[in-house]
Amino acid sequence: MNKKNFATDILKELAWTSENETVTFDEGVFKVVVNEIVDTSRWSNIYDLVFEWQGSFYRTSYSVGATEMQDEQPFEYADAEVECFEVAPKVISKTIYEPIEA
Template sequence: MKINLDKKFMINELDLPYTAIFDEITDTSRWSIHHRIIFPYQGKFYEAYYREGATEMQDESPWEYDETVECTEVELKEVKVKKWVIKED
């Protein structure tokens, strides 16, 4: 389920991205750091993406030019992952 939160009211009222319960860097570019956050809202959890300036000279704030922020409902689920590791003798 997707929802759109109004930036002026809901994002500011929830103090996102600062109050998010999870924040990870998903990518970087020359000028920006890209983030994925998880936050609670009305008894459910949602994810959203934002960017911020990569240096103190880059004046870019989260959702700077967006009127609304698209958020997707998520749930915490255990996931098993296989990966290559060094073989022990």
């Protein structure tokens, strides 16, 4: 599995960026592909962050306080760099069920 370390400051900015938006740093242009809640704990929401950089995709996760009383910011307790895993997009089909209109 390919891994790459990214500066925590970059990832903090990406965490506050909406999907399909780009952010430019000295290291290049980063595009947020996925930034969604994937789990919760008593005090935190856990997010999955996937971004594109230099034609490759990378994934990491971060947590944010679940309420205004939990003052937890993305990557608050991370080191100066965070290890991210290289990923590839995979299209899957999904069946959903919708109401029938009379």
